[in-house]
Amino acid sequence: MSILSMENVSYTYRNRYQTVNAVCNVSYEFELGHVYAVVGKSGSGKTTMLSMLAGLDLPTEGRVLFDGKPTSTLNRDRYRRENVAVIYQSFNLFPLMTVKENVMYPSRLRGIRKKDALRCASEKLELVGISEQQSKRLPFMLSGGEQQRVAIARALASESQVILADEPTGNLDVENTKNIVGILSDLSHDMGYCVVIVTHDLSIAERADVVVRMVDGRITEDQSPHDNALLHCRS
Ligand SMILES: Nc1ncnc2c1ncn2[C@@H]1O[C@H](COP(=O)(O)OP(=O)(O)O)[C@@H](O)[C@H]1O
Ligand SMILES: [Mg+2]
Numbered sequence: 001m002s003i004l005s006m007e008n009v010s011y012t013y014r015n016r017y018q019t020v021n022a023v024c025n026v027s028y029e030f031e032l033g034h035v036y037a038v039v040g041k042s043g044s045g046k047t048t049m050l051s052m053l054a055g056l057d058l059p060t061e062g063r064v065l066f067d068g069k070p071t072s073t074l075n076r077d078r079y080r081r082e083n084v085a086v087i088y089q090s091f092n093l094f095p096l097m098t099v100k101e102n103v104m105y106p107s108r109l110r111g112i113r114k115k116d117a118l119r120c121a122s123e124k125l126e127l128v129g130i131s132e133q134q135s136k137r138l139p140f141m142l143s144g145g146e147q148q149r150v151a152i153a154r155a156l157a158s159e160s161q162v163i164l165a166d167e168p169t170g171n172l173d174v175e176n177t178k179n180i181v182g183i184l185s186d187l188s189h190d191m192g193y194c195v196v197i198v199t200h201d202l203s204i205a206e207r208a209d210v211v212v213r214m215v216d217g218r219i220t221e222d223q224s225p226h227d228n229a230l231l232h233c234r235s
Helices: 046-053 076-083 099-109 114-127 144-157 174-191 202-207 225-234
Strands: 004-014 019-030 035-039 061-066 084-088 162-166 194-198 210-215 218-223
Touching: 004 046, 019 046, 019 061, 019 218, 035 046, 035 174, 035 202, 046 162, 046 194, 076 084, 084 144, 099 114, 099 144, 114 144, 144 174, 162 174, 174 194, 174 202
Parallel strands: 035 194, 035 210, 084 162, 162 194
Antiparallel strands: 004 019, 004 061, 210 218
């Protein structure tokens, strides 16, 4: 069974001036152990879709299901704390906490004892290649690539099986992009995470197991990596 799915999901932004149908009747299933790249032009609805998967918003119509249960029936704070982890382009680390404190944060939120939270943080930081010495610094003292690795470690500390990333390499150079995508894809293939990466970087799409293309709020096709050459040609 899929870990995360959308059933006829739509999302409409409404304000005084306009109504925008950002996501239109999308159905899709995401499975554990796979990396998905969601690609599409700016404004095609990628971030809106990710927000609903992340439980930041509920669909205007349709349902998002986590492990078969509609997110509308789950405790949303708990869902966001324990079931899905989100990684952003701008890293979003807490600037006044050390790297290690950042990674301990999800465990502390769940009421885990400091000693155990510390052990978990060290383990996750090691997994993404951040040294003990680096972990004592404040985030701004690390490079962009390192900060994004810390954000991944923090996502892992939440024990979520689903990692959602919105343009995670948008602020990184080619080398660091490769590194981050390599880490996310290893996590998925070796440890069974479901990883969904929103990106307009075709080199990331090439590394994904499945490419989900969005056009005007709809998913138009879904491709295996072997079809990615096509994707190159069209773009
Ligand atoms: N807060 C908002 N209010 C109104 N319209 C919005 C808002 N956020 C996004 N939109 C619109 O919804 C559509 C999809 O946006 P978004 O999901 O951010 O696309 P993407 O991430 O693919 O660039 C766009 O037309 C955008 O202008
Ligand atoms: Mg976006």
